[in-house]
Amino acid sequence: MGQGIELAHGLVVIGIGLCVLGGGLSIGWVGSKALEALARQPEEYKNIRTLMIMSAALVEGLAFFAVIIGLIVALK
Amino acid sequence: MRGVLVRLYATAFAFLAFPLLLNASGNDVSDTLFHHILDSDKWEIVPFLPPVPLPLLHIGPFDIQITKHLVMLAIAAMSLAVVYAVAFRRRSLVHKGVSRNVLEFLVSFVRDDLVYPVMGAEEGRRWLPFFSTMFLLILLSNMMGLVPGFSAATSNISVTLGLALIVMGVILFSGVARLGVVGYFKNMMPEGVPVLIGIPIMVIEVFSNIIKGLVLALRLFANMFAGHMAVLAFIMLIFMMGCVFSLVSYPLAVFTSLLDVLIGFIQAMVFVLLSCIFLDMAIHEH
Numbered sequence: 001m002g003q004g005i006e007l008a009h010g011l012v013v014i015g016i017g018l019c020v021l022g023g024g025l026s027i028g029w030v031g032s033k034a035l036e037a038l039a040r041q042p043e044e045y046k047n048i049r050t051l052m053i054m055s056a057a058l059v060e061g062l063a064f065f066a067v068i069i070g071l072i073v074a075l076k
Numbered sequence: 077m078r079g080v081l082v083r084l085y086a087t088a089f090a091f092l093a094f095p096l097l098l099n100a101s102g103n104d105v106s107d108t109l110f111h112h113i114l115d116s117d118k119w120e121i122v123p124f125l126p127p128v129p130l131p132l133l134h135i136g137p138f139d140i141q142i143t144k145h146l147v148m149l150a151i152a153a154m155s156l157a158v159v160y161a162v163a164f165r166r167r168s169l170v171h172k173g174v175s176r177n178v179l180e181f182l183v184s185f186v187r188d189d190l191v192y193p194v195m196g197a198e199e200g201r202r203w204l205p206f207f208s209t210m211f212l213l214i215l216l217s218n219m220m221g222l223v224p225g226f227s228a229a230t231s232n233i234s235v236t237l238g239l240a241l242i243v244m245g246v247i248l249f250s251g252v253a254r255l256g257v258v259g260y261f262k263n264m265m266p267e268g269v270p271v272l273i274g275i276p277i278m279v280i281e282v283f284s285n286i287i288k289g290l291v292l293a294l295r296l297f298a299n300m301f302a303g304h305m306a307v308l309a310f311i312m313l314i315f316m317m318g319c320v321f322s323l324v325s326y327p328l329a330v331f332t333s334l335l336d337v338l339i340g341f342i343q344a345m346v347f348v349l350l351s352c353i354f355l356d357m358a359i360h361e362h
Contacts, residue, residue, distance in 0.1 A: 054349055
């Protein structure tokens with residue numbers, strides 16, 4: 001029984017890691033694309049910045065969702 | 077250079093580790109970690125004095141426990157009200173004073189960067205008071221987590237859920253008031269779609285509206301919670317791994333605290349920006 005719970009905790013941690021990996025990749029993607037757009041049209045920096053932060057926040061919300069769920073599961 | 081470093085270490089120690097030293101002795105590390113982030117019915121204002129117990133109110137049939145985060149939220153709200161009253165006591169446009177300059181800077185940031193670009197000037201003018209109040213309250217609550225003796229009310233899921241419920245309520249009621257009950261739900265269906273496909277889409281849209289609100293709350297909560305937890309985790313590493321580790325831990329903790337300032341600002345901004353976009357989607361036909 002104890003070993004099963006430990007295995008489950010390990011799996012939860014791996015899951016959190018995968019989610020955060022996905023989130024990190026997506027935020028990097030958002031940032032790089034925003035930088036490209038900024039290089040192409042520097043005068044549009046205000047819209048680009050707003051949209052970039054918004055998309056990054058949307059992605060980040062998912063990653064945090066995974067972390068919180070993982071925490072809840074791991075602490076039970 | 078050396079003097080600056082020593083001062084930095086002393087400040088970091090005083091701000092970050094001193095209150096923890098007493099608690100950490102003899103306690104489990106994770107207990108101490110969670111004790112400092114989670115809500116409690118005691119308020120540790122000064123580190124070495126015993127914490128102030130907060131009252132349990134009996135109002136009618138309800139027992140209401142006043143908690144730390146409740147006090148923090150009340151302090152944030154009241155200090156905002158006081159700052160507003162002080163700042164706009166004088167109506168002069170020339171001698172503005174510090175508080176009014178700061179407030180004008182923040183409110184015009186909300187106006188020019190968040191509300192007007194999304195909603196347009198005409199519609200945005202009507203909603204600016206609501207959103208700027210929301211922004212200032214969230215920003216102040218986020219920043220209070222960095223002051224010793226205080227804690228961030230937004231690192232409590234109930235507080236952020238309450239804020240998100242206010243926003244969702246405002247969106248629902250203003251959408252219904254603008255478009256009517258039928259129009260509000262019709263707005264969710266794309267134009268010219270057969271009813272058999274339109275109704276499932278509408279159901280999905282209703283659920284997505286609920287999920288939007290939940291995620292709005294969860295994002296703010298998780299960011300603040302994780303930010304403070306990261307600072308504490310770096311400090312707790314010293315207790316787990318010995319004194320030498322403080323050479324690594326303190327700079328990291330200071331860096332994370334500074335990152336927390338940035339994150340607190342960005343999350344307040346994101347909360348307001350997203351609620352603006354949701355409101356704009358709900359009250360305009362498309």
